[in-house]
Amino acid sequence: MTYIAKPKVHHPALQKNAIGLVRRDYEGSVTTLCAGCGHDSVTAAIIQAFWELSVHPHRVAKLSGIGCSSKTPTYFLREAHGFNGVHGRMPALVTGANAANGDLLYIGVSGDGDSLSIGLGQLCHAIRRNVNALYVLENNGVYGLTKGQFSASADPGSLSKRGEANTMEAIDGCLLALTMGATFVARSFSGDKEQLVPLLKAGLAHKGFAFISIVSPCVTFNDHEGSTKSYAYTREHMVEVVEADFVMPTKAITTQYDPGTTRSVTLHDGSRVQLTKVADDYDPTDRDRAYGYVREKHKAGQIVTGLLYIAPDSSDMHEQANTVAAPLHDLPYETLCPGSAALDKLQTRFR
Amino acid sequence: MRPTDVGHPDYFHRVVDCQWACPAHTNVPEYIRLIAQGRFTEAYLVNRASNVFPGILGRTCDRPCEPACRRTRVDGTPVAICRLKRVAADHRDEVAHLIPTAPSEKNGKKVALIGAGPASLTVANDLMPLGYAVTIFEKLPRAGGLMRINIPSFRLPEPVLDEEIGYIVNMGVEMRFGTPVTSLKALLDSGEFDAVFVGSGAPRGKELDIPGRRDSDQIFLGIEWLESVHFGHVDSVGSHVVIIGVGNTAMDCCRSAKRLGATDVKVVARKTRKYFKASPWELEDAEEEGVEILENLQPIRFVLEQGRLVGMEFDRFRSIEVDGTLQQEVVGREIIPCDTVILAIGQDNAFPWIERGIGLEFGKWDMPVVDRTTFMSTRPGVFFGGDAAFGPANIIWAVEHGHQAAISIHNHCQGVPVTERPPRGVTLTSTKMGLHEWAYSNNYDPSGRQKMQHVEMPLRFQNMTTEVEKGFTAEQTRTEVERCLNCDVQTHFTDSLCIECDACIDICPVDCLTITPNGEEADLRTRLMAPADNTDQPIFVSGQLKQTGRVMVKDENVCLHCGLCAERCPTFAWDMRRAVIDLPHAGAAVALVTR
Ligand SMILES: Cc1cc2nc3c(=O)[nH]c(=O)nc-3n(C[C@H](O)[C@H](O)[C@H](O)COP(=O)(O)OP(=O)(O)OC[C@H]3O[C@@H](n4cnc5c(N)ncnc54)[C@H](O)[C@@H]3O)c2cc1C
Ligand SMILES: Cc1ncc(C[n+]2csc(CCOP(=O)(O)OP(=O)(O)O)c2C)c(N)n1
Ligand code: SF4
Ligand code: SF4
Ligand code: SF4
Ligand SMILES: [Mg+2]
Numbered sequence: 001m002t003y004i005a006k007p008k009v010h011h012p013a014l015q016k017n018a019i020g021l022v023r024r025d026y027e028g029s030v031t032t033l034c035a036g037c038g039h040d041s042v043t044a045a046i047i048q049a050f051w052e053l054s055v056h057p058h059r060v061a062k063l064s065g066i067g068c069s070s071k072t073p074t075y076f077l078r079e080a081h082g083f084n085g086v087h088g089r090m091p092a093l094v095t096g097a098n099a100a101n102g103d104l105l106y107i108g109v110s111g112d113g114d115s116l117s118i119g120l121g122q123l124c125h126a127i128r129r130n131v132n133a134l135y136v137l138e139n140n141g142v143y144g145l146t147k148g149q150f151s152a153s154a155d156p157g158s159l160s161k162r163g164e165a166n167t168m169e170a171i172d173g174c175l176l177a178l179t180m181g182a183t184f185v186a187r188s189f190s191g192d193k194e195q196l197v198p199l200l201k202a203g204l205a206h207k208g209f210a211f212i213s214i215v216s217p218c219v220t221f222n223d224h225e226g227s228t229k230s231y232a233y234t235r236e237h238m239v240e241v242v243e244a245d246f247v248m249p250t251k252a253i254t255t256q257y258d259p260g261t262t263r264s265v266t267l268h269d270g271s272r273v274q275l276t277k278v279a280d281d282y283d284p285t286d287r288d289r290a291y292g293y294v295r296e297k298h299k300a301g302q303i304v305t306g307l308l309y310i311a312p313d314s315s316d317m318h319e320q321a322n323t324v325a326a327p328l329h330d331l332p333y334e335t336l337c338p339g340s341a342a343l344d345k346l347q348t349r350f351r
Numbered sequence: 352m353r354p355t356d357v358g359h360p361d362y363f364h365r366v367v368d369c370q371w372a373c374p375a376h377t378n379v380p381e382y383i384r385l386i387a388q389g390r391f392t393e394a395y396l397v398n399r400a401s402n403v404f405p406g407i408l409g410r411t412c413d414r415p416c417e418p419a420c421r422r423t424r425v426d427g428t429p430v431a432i433c434r435l436k437r438v439a440a441d442h443r444d445e446v447a448h449l450i451p452t453a454p455s456e457k458n459g460k461k462v463a464l465i466g467a468g469p470a471s472l473t474v475a476n477d478l479m480p481l482g483y484a485v486t487i488f489e490k491l492p493r494a495g496g497l498m499r500i501n502i503p504s505f506r507l508p509e510p511v512l513d514e515e516i517g518y519i520v521n522m523g524v525e526m527r528f529g530t531p532v533t534s535l536k537a538l539l540d541s542g543e544f545d546a547v548f549v550g551s552g553a554p555r556g557k558e559l560d561i562p563g564r565r566d567s568d569q570i571f572l573g574i575e576w577l578e579s580v581h582f583g584h585v586d587s588v589g590s591h592v593v594i595i596g597v598g599n600t601a602m603d604c605c606r607s608a609k610r611l612g613a614t615d616v617k618v619v620a621r622k623t624r625k626y627f628k629a630s631p632w633e634l635e636d637a638e639e640e641g642v643e644i645l646e647n648l649q650p651i652r653f654v655l656e657q658g659r660l661v662g663m664e665f666d667r668f669r670s671i672e673v674d675g676t677l678q679q680e681v682v683g684r685e686i687i688p689c690d691t692v693i694l695a696i697g698q699d700n701a702f703p704w705i706e707r708g709i710g711l712e713f714g715k716w717d718m719p720v721v722d723r724t725t726f727m728s729t730r731p732g733v734f735f736g737g738d739a740a741f742g743p744a745n746i747i748w749a750v751e752h753g754h755q756a757a758i759s760i761h762n763h764c765q766g767v768p769v770t771e772r773p774p775r776g777v778t779l780t781s782t783k784m785g786l787h788e789w790a791y792s793n794n795y796d797p798s799g800r801q802k803m804q805h806v807e808m809p810l811r812f813q814n815m816t817t818e819v820e821k822g823f824t825a826e827q828t829r830t831e832v833e834r835c836l837n838c839d840v841q842t843h844f845t846d847s848l849c850i851e852c853d854a855c856i857d858i859c860p861v862d863c864l865t866i867t868p869n870g871e872e873a874d875l876r877t878r879l880m881a882p883a884d885n886t887d888q889p890i891f892v893s894g895q896l897k898q899t900g901r902v903m904v905k906d907e908n909v910c911l912h913c914g915l916c917a918e919r920c921p922t923f924a925w926d927m928r929r930a931v932i933d934l935p936h937a938g939a940a941v942a943l944v945t946r
Contacts, residue, residue, distance in 0.1 A: 003787030004913070007795035009425060011862045011881040011909060024860075036852040036921025044857035191851060219852060219921045231850050235898050 006030045018054035026051045028075040033068055036223075038190035038216030038231075039138050043075045045193045046107070046136070049200035050077060053248070061097055061104045065090040065119060068145045069111035069138035069216070088119025091126035094133045095317070101327035102318050105204060106133035112153040113143040116171045120152070127180040127209050132316040134203040134210045137173050138190075140218035141229035148221025159226030172298070173213040174308055178291045183314035184210035185290070186244070187305045189234050190217065199307060201246040207268040208314040215303065234303060241282045241293070242306040245274040265312045275307060284310055352872050352892040354902075357843065360775040363930040365889055366907050367838045369432055372419035374751040376934050377401040379416060379432055380839040384791060386439055387832040392446060394439035399450075401934075403473050403519075403750050404498075406511040409437030410820065411502055413630065413745040421836055424885070424909050425861075428800040430834045431823075438828050440511070446518075451480040453522045458482030460764040463544040465532050468496020469746045470737025471550035472519050473753025474760065477937040479522040481761060486544070487524055490531035494520065496552055497738075498746060500578045501600070503607050504816045536706045539733070546732050546760045549705075549719075550753070553738040557697040559595060563653025567660040570653065573600040573695030580607055580815070587611055589690035593663055594618045595650055598628035601695035605642045608693070610815050617643045617687060619650070619663075623670050626677055636819070639805070640812075645687075646670075647679070654686055662688040698743045718742070725769040726756040734759055757937035776933035781926050782840055783917070789927055791840050793914040795860070796833035837912045841930045844903055846893040848924035851901070855916035855925055856880065861909045864916060869895075869902045879906055 006027070014022040026047040031040050050060070060080040062073035066087035073082050081104065085093045094108045115123050115137050126135070141154040150158075153173065154166040177185045184206045188196040196214065203210030215234045217223050223230045228237075249270035265273045265285075275284055283289055290309045297304045318325065328336060357363060365371050369379040378397055385394035398405035402412075412433050420429030460483050464471035467489035475485045493499055494516050498507065520526060532538055538547060556572030564570060569589060573596070579585040588611040594601050597620040605616045618637065620627060623646050627634065638644060647668040654662035664686045668679040700718060705711065710730040712720040719728050721735045728735055736752030738744060759769040782790040804821045811817050823831065842863075856864045862880035869875070869892065876883040876890060883890050883906035893903040917925040 003918070004794040004915070006858060006915060007797075007860045007911060007913060009795060009797065009860060009911070012424065013881050013884075014862070031858075034921065035919045036850065036854045038852065040857055040919075041853045044853070191853060193853070217852070219850075223850070231852060232898055235851075 017051055019056060021051065021054075023047060023051045026057060026077055028073070028078040031072075031075045033071065034220045036219035037068065037144075038140060038214075038219070039069050039072050040075070041190040041193065042136065042138055042196070042214055042216050043072050045190075045196045045200060047076050048193065048197050049204065052197070053201055053204060055105060055204075059103075059105055061106050063090050063093045063097065063106065063108045065110055065114040066145070067111035067114045067143065068218070069109060069140075070114055071145075072138070073107075073109050088114050088117070088122055090114065091119060091122035091131075091135075094135075095126055095129060095131050098131050098133060098317065099323065101329065102132065102325065103327050106131075107136065107204070108133055109136045109138065111144070112137065112139045112141065112151040112173070116152040116173060116176075120171075124176070124180050127177055127182045127211065129317045130181075130183055130208040130314055130320065132207055132209070132318070134200065134206075135212070136200075137211070137213045138216040139173060139213050139229070140216050140222055141227065142218050142222045144218045144221060148218065155228040158228040159224070161221055161224055163226070172294070173211070175291060175294060177211040177213075178287055178294075178309060182211045182309070183208040183311040185309040186210075186212045186307045187214070187303070188212060189215045189238055189305060191231060191235065192238075192305075195240065195243070195305065198244050198246040202244055202267075202273045202307065205246065205267050205269055205271045206310070208311075208316045237301060238303045238305050239279070239297065240306045241277070241279040241304050241308070242284045243276040243278055244307040245276070247272040247274060265310055267312060273307065273310065275310075278306065284308060285312075287311075352869060352875060354846075354894040355889075355891045357841075357891070358777065360777045360932060362889065363777055363779075363839075363841050364932045366841060366910075367930070367932070368419040368421050369416035369430075370839070370932065373401070373416045374748045375401045375403075375754065376932070377416070378839070378932070380835055380837050381931075382439060383430070383432075383435055383832050383835040384837070386435055386828065387792065391439050391442040392444045392449070395443040395446060396449060398436055398439060399446075402747060403476055403753075404469065404515045404746065405436050406440035406515050407498060407507060408746060409433060409435075409440045410507050410511070411498070412436070412747055415747070421838055421909065422834060425836070425911065426797070426799075431800055431803075431831050434801070434803060434823055435828070435831060438823050441822055447521075450518045451522070453479040454482050456482065457484050460484070460545045461486070461543060462546045462548065462760060462764075463488065463538060464548045464550055466496060466549070466551040466737075466739070467491075467494035467526070468550055468552050468737055468749060469498060470496075470552075470739070470749040470753045470756075471548060472516060473750045474548050474550070474736065474757045475522070475524045476519045477754060477757035478760065479519070479524060481938050483764070485524045486527060488527050488530045488532050490529065492528050494526065494528075496550075497574070500581045501574055501603065503577065503580070503603050505606070505610065505811065505819050506603070508816065508818050531704070533704050534706065535704060535711070535733075536709050539709065545764050546734065548734045548736060548756055548760065549739050550735075550737045550749070551702075551739045553698040553700045553743045555699045555701045556600075556694065557699055559650060559694050559696060561650060561652050563655055566655050566658065567653065569660045569690060570692045571694065573604045573693050574698060576693055577603055577607065580611070585611070588613050591615045591689040592617070592691045592693065593687055593689040594693045594695055596620070596695035596697070597644065598695065598697065599633065600698075601693075602629045602633040602637050604693045604695050605637050606640055607815065608691075609640055609642065610812050613691070615643075616641070617645055617689070619648045619665070619687070620644065620646045621649045621668070622677060622679075623647065636805075640808070648685065649681075651684075653692065660690055660692065662686045663692055698738070700739065700742060724755070724772070725759045726752055727759055727763075727769050732763060754936050758935075761937040773935035773939040775935070778931045778933065779841070779843060779928040780931075781928050783926060787918055789840075789914050791837045791927075791929070792833060793837070793840075793912070793927070795836075795911050795913055796830075798830045798834055800834065801827040801831045838910075839930050840912050840914070840927050842891075842905060842910065842912070842916060843926045843928040844891070844893050844905070845924050845926070846896055846903065848922040849893075849896050849903060850922055851896055851898050852921060854919040854921065858915045858919040860913065860915065861911055863905050863907070863910045865904045866896065866899075866901050867904060868900075875904060876906075879904060881906070883908060
């Protein structure tokens with residue numbers, strides 16, 4: 001944690017986005033995480049992504065559970081709505097909030113402990129419902145906040161700081177998400193903002209559940225030799241399969257893409273994700289092959305990163321459930337609560 | 352780029368913008384910190400070591416440090432460095448016992464200094480403690496040069512001058528007042544001195560030879576007039592005064608005229624305000640006192656009626672700026688009524704007392720040929736400094752010339768080539784005291800620059816000696832010291848420790864830091880978190896980082912020296928280290944040059 005607050009003053013040449021805000025306007029209060037924590041870099045990438053998208057901060061809701069990772073929504077978008085729930089329950093919160101107001105942009109931030117241990121069931125169902133939200137899983141292989149116990153994502157054989165090997169099989173969040181039918185699945189690394197920022201932007205633009213698992217080293221409890229979630233290990237073993245470039249709806253494509261290796265996926269709002277294949281035999285729209293590919297590479301000791309899978313025309317929870325499109329707080333009271341006569345009428349249908 | 356060599360004495364020195372810009376390289380952030388701690392005496396001594404006259408300069412310095420101050424690039428206005436210098440001088444305790452003294456045993460070498468201005472006094476200050484017998488020849492009855500006879504005491508009170516000049520003279524300098532040197536040849540031929548330093552200034556006011564110039568006794572040369580005012584030979588002036596020129600001298604003339612009873616004082620300039628030589632604060636002070644400043648007027652003749660000066664005629668210009676240069680055309684004529692005119696259009700050097708053919712070459716504009724590093728003329732053993740060396744400048748330049756000439760004189764007298772300069776150095780000390788604790792005040796204070804309070808208007812005109820500037824109050828001082836960014840507490844990087852976690856980059860409030868593949872400087876400058884387009888400011892490049900082979904790049908331009916990068920770094924790859932730049936004066940040379 002740092003003692004002085006980050007000074008408000010910024011670089012004189014800092015650019016403004018389409019709504020006149022500079023990147024610094026998307027910050028939150030200063031981090032209280034350990035110096036060097038990967039989660040802080042993810043926060044910086046989130047700030048950058050929201051700034052680039054020219055989002056109005058007050059049109060965003062930030063939700064989280066418990067853990068160092070779950071603390072991070074405090075450190076970005078100080079003007080956004082936020083709710084910090086109990087351990088592992090963020091998926092329920094984001095589902096409920098989205099049900100009540102589909103107009104806001106939702107970002108949920110969680111950890112491997114929060115999502116894959118206590119909150120595993122919650123996560124699976126939020127994926128199934130295809131809640132329209134960006135779900136960020138900051139994966140460090142440990143419970144950072146409770147001092148570094150192995151989490152469910154720790155690889156077998158990975159050593160704890162005290163030198164003991166983990167014996168249990170790991171849950172890979174991305175494989176889980178693919179299995180549960182997620183419509184957007186990506187993996188990245190906190191130390192690679194060039195890759196991460198476009199993925200976050202695409203995830204925010206995606207209509208449906210966008211799941212991004214980010215290797216985000218715990219510098220205090222899991223950055224040593226023998227750890228498979230350290231900065232050094234991740235850098236040595238990560239391979240990118242699909243490079244994603246996010247293009248705003250209003251913007252013409254200026255970059256030259258090679259048609260042989262590049263394809264464009266148009267999202268519901270007209271924005272596009274340019275997918276450049278880095279690995280020849282990869283198809284990010286084929287769920288089964290994506291699954292197989294990630295498994296295969298994992299066996300070879302590689303961490304596959306990039307946009308692993310995308311289903312461009314997915315229908316989200318509201319569409320599936322045919323619920324009212326407008327935010328509930330915009331509905332007239334009589335519509336929202338039609339009174340006991342209407343209730344009686346409804347109940348007679350079930351008698 | 353190759354990794355930056357931060358051990359080079361210039362690298363971190365350049366980052367301390369004020370110290371780099373100060374001709375005498377005063378350690379500004381160090382004295383500001385001392386003031387912040389209430390250690391005024393130490394702050395004064397830090398100043399004195401470099402600029403010799405903190406009390407005088409704290410009121411009168413041209414302040415090249417202030418436009419250079421990093422704070423200007425951060426929030427638009429520099430730290431009031433000069434005002435804080437005066438705070439140190441005003442609030443210090445007695446320092447007489449802390450000033451270097453001359454040894455009772457002399458080194459057997461005798462040095463003559465011509466003129467008792469700041470340049471000569473600095474030479475004496477540096478040589479006396481080394482055991483030299485120093486003699487100053489001064490044509491006037493008092494020491495100080497233009498600081499004494501031209502800068503009016505409402506800007507620089509005499510007791511301040513007396514005290515600071517006294518510290519030097521009291522080391523045992525032999526002062527020969529009322530003794531103009533009339534022949535350099537004779538002085539050299541006497542064989543009495545091992546070295547001679549010419550610090551005689553630029554004593555001649557520039558003339559304006561237009562019709563009428565010789566027809567009235569109410570037309571004066573600015574520097575002569577100020578001198579007469581100083582000595583009391585002039586104690587009144589006409590009521591309508593026109594001053595020609597808009598430099599330092601004009602500003603002192605117009606404000607002096609106000610105090611001698613003039614009711615209407617106009618300063619007339621040929622160019623437009625942007626091109627005025629006077630500093631913006633001098634112009635403001637004059638205008639505050641009701642002096643009118645007119646531009647675009649070129650004098651063509653003095654207007655006399657029955658031998659009496661009644662006005663001055665001017666060509667009126669229209670000015671436009673084309674590609675950064677001023678273009679002027681005459682658009683009319685105009686007469687400004689007046690009964691006194693003071694010419695303040697510049698000073699010339701004059702060396703009627705230096706004979707030609709004594710091995711001392713004169714070059715362009717009949718100026719002696721003087722080496723810019725050693726300050727030696729073409730005649731070995733004869734040195735120049737201050738306004739006498741390269742024409743009129745200011746006090747702080749005269750001081751720096753004096754320091755450098757003293758090094759040369761010392762070398763010369765000890766048989767060391769004058770070109771052998773004592774080496775500069777840099778020492779770094781970590782300021783880390785705890786996880787979030789530093790030995791300096793690292794938090795950024797957003798306060799604005801404090802404004803100097805002035806003595807109320809009617810009161811200040813009562814005499815010539817009421818100092819106008821009141822000095823900072825305790826509150827103003829407390830606020831202003833915190834505006835200093837401590838640029839001498841440097842960000843120091845150890846590449847082998849960095850794990851490339853980006854924490855420093857993410858926290859930096861002003862986007863100084865980037866980890867990126869290396870490249871040529873011009874290309875690198877465009878690839879940073881914020882483009883580094885201020886090429887006056889260096890960029891730091893580390894060696895290759897272990898994990899990716901990229902490099903850490905820092906653009907020094909707007910770094911706040913807040914230490915957050917070092918606080919957020921998990922491996923202490925960044926540290927905040929105080930850099931002390933060692934800029935030796937005379938005396939260090941002998942210790943360092945061993946043979
Ligand atoms: C009106 C005015 C206002 C100024 N205001 C400022 C200011 O606010 N801040 C600033 O930094 N600078 C100011 N300056 C400039 C500054 O005063 C000079 O640059 C500085 O004093 C030069 O110092 P010096 O030692 O070279 O010479 P000087 O100060 O000129 O001293 C030279 C001395 O040599 C003596 N001398 C000359 N010839 C002989 C001889 N043959 N024999 C013996 N003695 C001789 C003279 O009598 C004089 O005492 C001002 C100048 C003027 C004219
Ligand atoms: C119901 C409940 N059980 C246990 C805890 C203790 N607890 C706090 S954080 C945490 C694990 C957090 O791990 P993760 O989500 O990976 O976050 P990290 O700190 O690693 O970012 C646990 C078990 C709790 N707060 N609440
Ligand atoms: S304990 Fe680990 S996860 Fe938590 S802040 Fe520290 S480094 Fe980050
Ligand atoms: S001290 Fe470090 S964090 Fe602060 S402005 Fe300078 S580089 Fe940035
Ligand atoms: S915080 Fe330290 S370890 Fe991390 S990137 Fe910066 S210098 Fe390197
Ligand atoms: Mg964790």
